[in-house]
Amino acid sequence: QACLNDGAQIAKVGQIFAAWKLLGYDRCDAGWLADGSVRYPISRPRRRCSPTEAAVRFVGFPDKKHKLYGVYCFRAYN
Numbered sequence: 001q002a003c004l005n006d007g008a009q010i011a012k013v014g015q016i017f018a019a020w021k022l023l024g025y026d027r028c029d030a031g032w033l034a035d036g037s038v039r040y041p042i043s044r045p046r047r048r049c050s051p052t053e054a055a056v057r058f059v060g061f062p063d064k065k066h067k068l069y070g071v072y073c074f075r076a077y078n
Contacts, residue, residue, distance in 0.1 A: 008075035010034040015074045016041055020056050030059045031070040037061050038069050 003010050012034045019025035020041035028049040030040045038059035042050035050057050062069075 002071055003073035006073060006075065008073035011072040011074040013037065013039070016072055017056055020054075029070055030057075031072040032064075033072055036064075038067075039072075 010033065016025070016033060016039060020043060024043040025041045026043035027040050028042070028046075030038045032038055038061070039056050040049075040059070041056045043054050045051055045053055059069075
């Protein structure tokens with residue numbers, strides 16, 4: 001609902017990868033994606049986020065009833 005309120009949709013895995021790879025998107029906050037996975041993009045490795053390499057880190061497919069995360073939204077611009 002949070003994405004819809006902003007005129008967006010829940011981001012797909014490919015969209016977060018594109019934002020990371022092409023735009024250097026960097027967030028140390030894990031969030032839900034449309035496929036039900038939880039991930040976060042790291043462009044600048046640092047302690048506590050991704051100490052060894054830049055990557056879109058994969059947390060897994062947690063049970064939505066027992067784990068709280070934010071959400072990554074995507075909105076296309078014309």
